[in-house]
Amino acid sequence: MGVTILDPVEWQEMFAGLDALLRYAAGDRLKEGVPVVLRRAPRHTPAGYDPERRWLVGHQLFFALLQGVIVGLNCYLEASAAGGDPDDDEAAADADAAVRVAAAFMRSSAAAIKFAADFGPVDYEARIRPAMSPPSVREGFSGLQTRDHAHLIRLFARLRATAAAHGEGPAGEAFEQFVEATVTAYEAHKFICARFGGEVLPSLRMAAASRGRSTQAGLTALRQLMRARLFALTPEGTAARAAVPASYLGATPAVSTERSEG
Numbered sequence: 001m002g003v004t005i006l007d008p009v010e011w012q013e014m015f016a017g018l019d020a021l022l023r024y025a026a027g028d029r030l031k032e033g034v035p036v037v038l039r040r041a042p043r044h045t046p047a048g049y050d051p052e053r054r055w056l057v058g059h060q061l062f063f064a065l066l067q068g069v070i071v072g073l074n075c076y077l078e079a080s081a082a083g084g085d086p087d088d089d090e091a092a093a094d095a096d097a098a099v100r101v102a103a104a105f106m107r108s109s110a111a112a113i114k115f116a117a118d119f120g121p122v123d124y125e126a127r128i129r130p131a132m133s134p135p136s137v138r139e140g141f142s143g144l145q146t147r148d149h150a151h152l153i154r155l156f157a158r159l160r161a162t163a164a165a166h167g168e169g170p171a172g173e174a175f176e177q178f179v180e181a182t183v184t185a186y187e188a189h190k191f192i193c194a195r196f197g198g199e200v201l202p203s204l205r206m207a208a209a210s211r212g213r214s215t216q217a218g219l220t221a222l223r224q225l226m227r228a229r230l231f232a233l234t235p236e237g238t239a240a241r242a243a244v245p246a247s248y249l250g251a252t253p254a255v256s257t258e259r260s261e262g
Helices: 008-013 016-025 051-083 089-116 121-131 147-166 170-195 204-209 218-233
Strands: none
Touching (some): 016 089, 051 147, 089 170
């Protein structure tokens, strides 16, 4: 089936999390980059065209990578708590490396979600969307309902407090990279949402919650959700908050749309 919407950089990014984890496990602090040879993604061919399998396998990969994000963030929080002293260079280096692992996995997840949706919009409407509706699954089915996603959002609140305590320094710079990677992941979701009609149609979760009366486009709700998440993640007045494009945040924190988004 091949790949059509991932460029060589995105294709390489899909494996960046696993690469970072292996380096981290070997004691690499991940401060120095490694030479990267960009390889073209597999060419698209009509043979083996199977949108359902691509959607399923791509999402399985996405959620596995999301667990990698969680592992990296847990290691970051553990290293931060163990350090205590802000002048403890060793603890700061541990925190720095761990959050770089999380950032690499977040970038990988962005590529994976695009990989999962690499098929025609017509096939999404005819074959994928019906498969995510009753009676195939419960009404209002959404990836927001997974335990991994719920745990990740809880970690965001803890990260905000820890990042504020770290302030400037190596771990602070690495945290900025994580925030930028998170923006990239949300951008990938926005891309897929728009690709499959989200500029007009409500998400399945929104449609179920409103019993079919919702007129808010899925992409609009996704932007609101992204804004709320980025406010929850980034401490005010820090370089991490400044790293988020102003157009994503607006003037005031957004009201969470988790109950209506899907």
